[in-house]
Amino acid sequence: MKLTINGKVLDRDLPEDMPLLWALRDEFDLPGTKFGCGVAQCGACTVHVDGAPVRACITPIGSLDGAKITTIEAIAQTPQGKALQKAWLEIDVMQCGYCQAGQIMSAAALLKDTPKPTDADIDAAMDGNLCRCATYQRIRAAIKSAAGMAVADTREV
Incomplete structure (x- = not known):
C-alpha cells in the first residue's frame, strides 16, 4: 500500500482495515498523533487527509488511496x-x-x-x-x- 504522508510517498504491505493511527505510529514512526479514545470522540488522533481534519483512530488505510495525509510532524x-x-x-x-x-x-x-x-x-x-x-x-x-x-x-x- 502506498500512502503520501507529509509529502513523502511511503510503501508498506499493510492490511487495508488497519487504522491510520496505528500505521502512522507503528509502521511509519510518526508518534506525534496520539491514541486517546479509539472511537473518534476525543480528537487526540486528528490528522489532515487532503486538508480536512479526520480522526485517524477510525480511518482505515485502505480508504486513503491517492489521499495526502499531513500529521503534526509536518504541520x-x-x-x-x-x-x-x-x-x-x-x-x-x-x-x-x-x-x-x-x-x-x-x-x-x-x-x-x-x-x-x-x-x-x-x-x-x-x-x-x-x-x-x-x-x-x-x-x-x-x-x-x-x-x-x-x-x-x-x-x-
Whole structure:
C-alpha cells in the first residue's frame, strides 16, 4: 500500500482495515498523533487527509488511496501550523500536552478555511477535541493570535 504522508510517498504491505493511527505510529514512526479514545470522540488522533481534519483512530488505510495525509510532524510547514505552534508557546496553552497535536491539527484546518474565525467558528471547529486539563480559553486565544486577531488576557487570576 502506498500512502503520501507529509509529502513523502511511503510503501508498506499493510492490511487495508488497519487504522491510520496505528500505521502512522507503528509502521511509519510518526508518534506525534496520539491514541486517546479509539472511537473518534476525543480528537487526540486528528490528522489532515487532503486538508480536512479526520480522526485517524477510525480511518482505515485502505480508504486513503491517492489521499495526502499531513500529521503534526509536518504541520509547521504550513503557514497556519507555523503560526499556531508559535501562538501555542507564547500563550502557554499546554499543561499535560497530550491532546495538543490533535488540537493544533483541527485549528490549522480551521484557519486554512476561515482565516479570521469568530468564537462560534472556533467552537464549531474544535468541537470534539477534548482537553482533560481544560485549557479551552487558552486554545481559543492561541487560535485568535495565530489568525492575527486581538487576544484577551488568558492568565488565571
